[in-house]
Amino acid sequence: MAILITGGAGFIGSHTCVEMLEAGKEIVVIDNYANSSPKACERVKAITGKDFPYIECDIRDEEKLNKVFASYKIDAVVHFAGLKAVGESCVKPVEYYDNNVGGTLTLLKAMKSAGVKTMIFSSSATVYGGENPVPFKEDMKIGGTTNPYGTTKLFIENILTDLCKADKDWSVSLLRYFNPIGAHESGMIGEAPNGTPNNLMPYIAQVAVGKLKQLSVYGNDYNTPDGTGVRDYIHVVDLAKGHVFACNRALSVKGCEIYNLGTGRGVSVLDLIKAFESANGIKIPYVVVPRRPGDIDVSYADVSKALNVLGWKTEKSAEDACRDSWNWQKNNPNGYDN
Ligand code: NAD
Numbered sequence: 001m002a003i004l005i006t007g008g009a010g011f012i013g014s015h016t017c018v019e020m021l022e023a024g025k026e027i028v029v030i031d032n033y034a035n036s037s038p039k040a041c042e043r044v045k046a047i048t049g050k051d052f053p054y055i056e057c058d059i060r061d062e063e064k065l066n067k068v069f070a071s072y073k074i075d076a077v078v079h080f081a082g083l084k085a086v087g088e089s090c091v092k093p094v095e096y097y098d099n100n101v102g103g104t105l106t107l108l109k110a111m112k113s114a115g116v117k118t119m120i121f122s123s124s125a126t127v128y129g130g131e132n133p134v135p136f137k138e139d140m141k142i143g144g145t146t147n148p149y150g151t152t153k154l155f156i157e158n159i160l161t162d163l164c165k166a167d168k169d170w171s172v173s174l175l176r177y178f179n180p181i182g183a184h185e186s187g188m189i190g191e192a193p194n195g196t197p198n199n200l201m202p203y204i205a206q207v208a209v210g211k212l213k214q215l216s217v218y219g220n221d222y223n224t225p226d227g228t229g230v231r232d233y234i235h236v237v238d239l240a241k242g243h244v245f246a247c248n249r250a251l252s253v254k255g256c257e258i259y260n261l262g263t264g265r266g267v268s269v270l271d272l273i274k275a276f277e278s279a280n281g282i283k284i285p286y287v288v289v290p291r292r293p294g295d296i297d298v299s300y301a302d303v304s305k306a307l308n309v310l311g312w313k314t315e316k317s318a319e320d321a322c323r324d325s326w327n328w329q330k331n332n333p334n335g336y337d338n
């Protein structure tokens with residue numbers, strides 16, 4: 001019995017592969033490497049000393065998916081595969097809906113044909129939109145996403161919810177991630193964005209390594225203690241561990257369940273810069289520029305449901321994540337390309 005991990009070569013996927021293997025689970029990875037490298041899978045093997053198959057496969061290719069399900073005894077799918085760049089999704093909405101929503105529908109058809117009815121899905125705190133008060137709770141109204149990427153997550157949540165209503169044999173876990181940062185402490189796997197990073201932590205790390213001159217802080221006039229945006233930054237290893245808990249739960253309970261995966265703590269942009277500087281002894285030059293369109297002031301999770309039901313909570317601090325991000329960045333300045 002194995003867990004199929006779609007997008008398993010990616011940032012969160014590769015860390016989840018490590019934690020699944022460390023928890024004694026067998027895994028099979030599929031990925032089309034649109035935003036990753038098969039080298040990440042080799043590094044997962046080196047970290048864990050465990051072997052597993054990784055297959056080049058697009059989740060929109062139903063025939064190939066059917067072959068994967070026919071070749072391995074899969075009991076659950078952890079579904080990371082998707083495109084995730086917010087700005088790009090505004091330029092290429094059709095590609096994002098096709099890849100993320102279309103790909104998920106094709107995957108669900110292949111799962112149904114194979115009789116596999118357990119899925120753990122990578123959703124996002126972005127589905128809470130900009131109107132809810134913090135901390136965000138799983139039962140709050142969702143919607144009001146500000147970009148096609150976020151809307152793909154909303155649509156997929158709706159599709160999976162409807163599926164569980166229609167067929168009581170399905171078991172789905174919708175995991176709403178807050179802001180994943182950090183890297184495995186080995187420094188062997190981490191986040192490897194294409195081109196100039198959009199997200200804060202990889203941007204800071206590339207300033208630290210000298211690839212970028214300075215950080216632009218997007219606005220200091222938000223309704224927050226220091227005026228900069230506040231987010232719930234979760235160490236990717238904690239996040240990866242959350243998938244092991246969610247997977248065990250989904251394999252034993254039917255229906256659709258939703259969990260926030262975050263720390264429950266809000267950290268501002270300036271706080272994160274300070275944490276990086278103190279964890280690594282490196283100064284991060286920055287300049288304050290106007291707000292980035294679509295950004296909200298504050299986002300952090302109510303994490304009580306994940307603790308009470310899954311028995312999971314985060315263990316690592318923002319400083320741990322800053323140290324591990326830097327360890328990955330300085331050892332792999334060009335991601336998996338060197
Ligand atoms: P990532 O880009 O590193 O990983 C996604 C993986 O999916 C990549 O390896 C990519 O090559 C693969 N992929 C994309 N389209 C595919 C397709 N059609 N067929 C097969 N493989 C495909 O991103 P990540 O940060 O690891 O994110 C993983 C998941 O979590 C994504 O669904 C993302 O939307 C979601 N998520 C990420 C964040 C974040 O900030 N990183 C936050 C919330 C949710």
Ligand code: WQD
Pocket residue numbers: 084086123124125126150178179180198199200201203215216217218219228229230231269292295
């Ligand atoms: C964090 C904070 C910025 C870059 C995005 C997606 C979301 C989710 C996670 C997938 C904000 C500020 C950033 C920079 C800055 N992804 N910032 N200078 O926007 O919370 O979430 O990634 O689901 O859907 O929207 O993350 O890391 O981009 O920004 O000042 O160069 O850092 O304004 O306050 P965000 P982020």
